[in-house]
Amino acid sequence: MGMALSLGRRGLGRVWPNPNVGCVIVRPCENGGRVIGRGWTADGGRPHAETRALDSIDAAGATAYVTLEPCAHHAKTPPCVDALIAANVSRVVIATGDPDPRVAGKGIAILRAAGIDVMIGVREDEARVDMAGFLLRITENRPLVTLKLASSFDGRIAAATGESKWITGPDARRKVHAMRAAHDAVLVGAGTVRADDPTLTVREMGAVRQPVRIVASGRLDMGAANLLATINYAPLWLCHGANVDAQKWVDQGAKSLPCDLQGREIDPVDMMHKLAAAGLTRVFCEGGGSLAASLLGAGLVDEIVGFTAGIVLGAEGTPSIGAMGLDRLADAPRFDLVETTRIGADIMHRWRRALLYAT
Structure with a gap:
């Protein structure tokens, strides 16, 4: 199952709206077993992992290890x-069940009715971590959200003048590109676009499937020269107020996603519902501070990845998180530490929302 999980991770950021599944086919032998087939969900979500693992092999009597309950419904593929x-196959070992109502136990029941031995729950916690975006999209109608913060030691993302390039070093920035590649989309607010005019693409990683670039802007009051210049290279989606005319952006190739507003800002819950409806399972938010605060305040951030540099900018600098209106520590969102790693001259620390993956 460890091999199947590793294979499934190859699909992170590449298979939405489908889950990133891995499958290994093992034939019993005197030494325990021999791998005769392996597969993972292909880019774009098809073919599925099981189909790829079974391709061109004789699997009679073998055991299939698969990270998610096999699908039981007819869609674009059988x-x-x-x-x-x-x-x-004589046996199927499954890491975790599929909550999709079209599957949800039906796959297991069909296999057992056909006389196949089925075991479920092997390394389930790991599988649920790997496929959390898909699971959240099915169960909560929203994608998984990873919030990335690159800040000074005292939590600032820019100096008093607005200068922010570069607080962290090249190794940290390269790690961020790898994280972008493992998500379906990269999300920023309009303030970040106005300040930085970013491209939000994955670079220095070879040939990769580019994530969708998303800008949350209630009034679409920003320029986006670099985003528009690269629109044929990576998709651009705009989450904006329903009363805003986005036609000039659509004419240049952007996708319009009208969302509800909270005052003058995007309602983060409705935005996530719209992104899930569009098929996204994993969103990598890179700021700014107001957008980060709204997502945290709505309980929508599942993981935080912080890159902390050994530089101090003082109270004049721009805080990494905007105002959240918190009066008590008990009301503050809390996360569990997953890892702390040195990345070049900086420190990366990764935190996960408590109980997110509880089974």
Whole structure:
């Protein structure tokens, strides 16, 4: 199952709206077993992992290890349970069930009805971490949100003048590009676009599937020269107020996603519902401070990744998180520490929302 999980991670950021599943086919032998097939969900979500693992092999009597309950419904491809049954596998070991109502136990029931031995729950916690975005989209109608903060030792993202390039070093920035590549989309607010005119693409990582670039702007009151200049290279989606005319952006190739407003700002809950409806499962938010505060305040941030540099900017600098209106520590969102790692001259620390992946 460890190999299947590792294979499934190859699909992170590449297979939405489908889950990033891995599958390994093992034939029993005197030494315990021999891998005869392996697969992971292909870019764009098809073919599925089981189909790829079974391709061109004789799997009769073999055991299939798969990280998610095999699908049991007809969509653009036939059900994976049918492929496993047709291959005459004798056993299927599953990490975790699929909450999609079209599957949700039906895949397991069909396999067992066909006389196949099924075991479920092997390394389930790891599988739920890997596929949290897909699981959240099905169960909570929203994608997983990772908030990235690159700040000074005292939590500032820019000097008093607005200068912010570069607080962290090149190794940290390269790590951020790898994290972008492992998400379906990169999200920023209009203030970040006005201040930095970013491209938000993945660079220095070879040929990769570019994430969707998303800008949250209630009034679309920003320029976006670099985002528009690269629109044929990576998609651009705009989350804006429903009463805002986005046609000039659409004419240049952007996708318009009208959202509800809270005052003059985007309602973060409605925005996440709209992004889930569009198929996204994993969103990497890179600021700014107001957008980060709104997502945290709405309980929508699942993981925080901080890159902290050994530089101090003082109270005059721009804080990494905007005002949240908190009066008590008990009301502040809390996260569990997952890892702390040195990245070049900086420190990366990763935190996860408590109980997010509880089974």
